[in-house]
Amino acid sequence: MPFIYRWLTSVQTQLLGPRCVLCRAPASLARELCGDCEQELPWLTHACVHCALPLTGTVGITRCHRCARQPRFDRALAAFAYDQPIRWLITRLKFDGRLAHARLLGDLLAERVVHAGLDAPEMLVPVPLHPSGYRRRGFNQSERLARRIARVQRRPVASGLVERVRDTVAQSTLSADRRAANVRRAFVCHGSLAGRHVAIVDDVVTTGQTALAVARCLRTAGAARVDLYCVGRA
Incomplete structure (x- = not known):
């Protein structure tokens, strides 16, 4: 296909x-992408700086209630709210192999990262698929997105740094309270990251449990700063 x-x-x-x-x-x-459609995309302009959760109300508020107590990531950025047509673009990428969507979405995310003025990480870490999931899909959509960001930031994509060692159930099929348990100990990091600044790249973040599991893995390996970049945030 x-x-x-x-x-x-x-x-x-x-x-x-x-x-x-x-x-x-x-x-x-x-x-x-035509200019009219680009303007109508669900751009995320007001979100928590530590988890990219969409915020409502006063623009001066920069953190969600949870991150005000304990930040989930050092910095986080999502280009869009996970609404249409972003949902359709990501779904067709993942399940129909429309790799052109990865180029488009990756470039749009890269532009948002640059516009936000975030410090560039030393490396980009795409959320990995389990080997069986990779065989089924034939590619890792997060890695494809990371490659587009890497072209702008001129940073390496550390595709093999983190490995998914458990073939977990799709997070989208689980309730919010079961998602953390589903990805617990699902990832391992190969090598030391002592004092390093890394950024996780994912396509969609909903509860954030998958990205948090990857972040814990990276911090255990010694990472001093862990950021999060994602296309869509629910």
Whole structure:
């Protein structure tokens, strides 16, 4: 299916020129998104600086109630609220192999990271898939996103640094109170990160338990600062 999609997309581009992935209007080849659709995306402009949870009310409030007590990450940034059409773009990427969506979403996330003025990490750590999950999908969407950010930040993508050692049940199928247990001891970190600054990259964060499990793994390996970048935040 991914091969057929890429082939059809290539033929269409050659015959008709690049088209917006959302409305099929003419678009630039680099972005594959028209200006109108880009403006209408659910950009996340007011969120907790430590977990990217969307915030309501006073703009001066920068932390959610939980992170005001104990920050979950040193810094966190999400480009979008996890609403349509971001939900559709990510779903089609993960389950239909539309890798062009990873390029688009990764570039948009990279621009938000740069615009936020965050200190660049020493390395980017994509949330890993279990080997069986990788075989089923054929790629890791978080790694694809991280590669796009790496092009802008000029930092390495540490794809093999963290390994998923348990093939856990999909978090989306579980209630919020069961998600932490599902990913407990699911990740191991290979090597020392003493004093290092790293950033976790994921496609979607809902309760944040998966990213937190990866963060604990990185801190156990000695990381001094752990940030989080994600495309969508629920």
